[in-house]
Amino acid sequence: xxxxxxxxxxxxxxxxxxRACAQEFAKYGVTGLVLxxxxxxxxxxEVQTLKKELETxxxxxxxVPGDISEAATSQKxxxxxxxxxxxxxxxxxxxxxCPFAEFLTMPLETYQRTRAVNLDGSFYITQAVANQMKNQxxxxxxxxxxxSISALVGGEFQTHYTPTKAGILSxxxxxxVALGKYNIxxxxxxxxxxxxxxxxxxxADQTKRDAMISRxxxxxxxxxxxxxxxxxxxxxxxxxxxxxxxxxxxxxxxxNLQ
Numbered sequence: 001x002x003x004x005x006x007x008x009x010x011x012x013x014x015x016x017x018x019r020a021c022a023q024e025f026a027k028y029g030v031t032g033l034v035l036x037x038x039x040x041x042x043x044x045x046e047v048q049t050l051k052k053e054l055e056t057x058x059x060x061x062x063x064v065p066g067d068i069s070e071a072a073t074s075q076k077x078x079x080x081x082x083x084x085x086x087x088x089x090x091x092x093x094x095x096x097x098c099p100f101a102e103f104l105t106m107p108l109e110t111y112q113r114t115r116a117v118n119l120d121g122s123f124y125i126t127q128a129v130a131n132q133m134k135n136q137x138x139x140x141x142x143x144x145x146x147x148s149i150s151a152l153v154g155g156e157f158q159t160h161y162t163p164t165k166a167g168i169l170s171x172x173x174x175x176x177v178a179l180g181k182y183n184i185x186x187x188x189x190x191x192x193x194x195x196x197x198x199x200x201x202x203x204a205d206q207t208k209r210d211a212m213i214s215r216x217x218x219x220x221x222x223x224x225x226x227x228x229x230x231x232x233x234x235x236x237x238x239x240x241x242x243x244x245x246x247x248x249x250x251x252x253x254x255x256n257l258q
Contacts, residue, residue: 001029012095131212140183191248217252
């Protein structure tokens, strides 16, 4: 039971990587889960089925809707966690979007919305949770930012997205320095190509899908639970001396670029 007794906050938890992380934490004995989701009818239905699935064996699950690009949402998430559980031990800052767009004709609104959700949202929730971790007893916790292999490489239709993921990587590195004195660890996970809603249109094209698979050394695309395991590791005491690190989880994509 790697995370027994821990209270975990996950943003963007209704689907994809966030949902898989919630399920993986439950598998390893988490005590409490605070699941953030956007709050439209689709994500509402998704998070309610997840809540029902996870509320077993005495485990408590709290769901909190809201637009993560608004600072007030992060304050609401923390308040809900503290009201229910009294503390927060782990944050998985996962909420993100990637509306693929051509650089020269990209509407300004597309850039601004992507930055606001991915980078501003990650900053807001990290700051809010870190303040709680600093002030609680015992002090400390683990913060995990879901960045991307796109923090390290470029993408023709991701000129608005890749800077946000590089920003999350940098945010976790700086937070590790800023928060270590409070026993708060901060690390980044960098997924490769993971089959989620973000890229389902691209992956529906079999030629593109086959090309993406061929670039990995493991010969397959990633699944959300491929990310969830490393997240649980970084949240657990097995990683108690790991902070400021970045873990690339890409099936060998990056090392195969030659």
